Amino acid sequence: MIKELTTSKPTAVAIEENQIILFNDDVNTFEWVIKSLVEICGHTEIQAEQCALIVHHKGKYPVKSGAKEHLLPCCSALLNRGLNAEVQ
Numbered sequence: 001m002i003k004e005l006t007t008s009k010p011t012a013v014a015i016e017e018n019q020i021i022l023f024n025d026d027v028n029t030f031e032w033v034i035k036s037l038v039e040i041c042g043h044t045e046i047q048a049e050q051c052a053l054i055v056h057h058k059g060k061y062p063v064k065s066g067a068k069e070h071l072l073p074c075c076s077a078l079l080n081r082g083l084n085a086e087v088q
Contacts, residue, residue: 019062020075023084024055033083037063040077062088 020041022033030052037048041064054061063085064074071087078085 016068017065018068018071018087020064020071020078020085021060021088022051022055022063022078023060023086024058025084028083030056032081036078036081036083040074040081 022037030049033052033055034045034048037043037051038045041048043051043063051061051063055063064071068087075085075087
């Protein structure tokens with residue numbers, strides 16, 4: 001008896017990856033931005049400091065990525081602290 005072997009190729013699943021983009025401003029201090037990223041986005045102190053510096057020099061930076069439904073509450077919390085952010 002001969003059995004036919006079937007091989008299945010993995011199918012590509014489209015995963016929509018969104019990001020919270022943090023924008024530079026002239027109002028918030030580095031300390032406040034770092035504290036906010038640590039408390040809201042779960043960054044380490046070093047990670048938050050690096051993000052803050054990049055935002056300062058480049059004008060914007062994606063500080064968190066993931067599913068939109070997980071990012072929206074984080075983005076809202078950043079906005080409530082006076083930071084300029086949006087989910088893209």
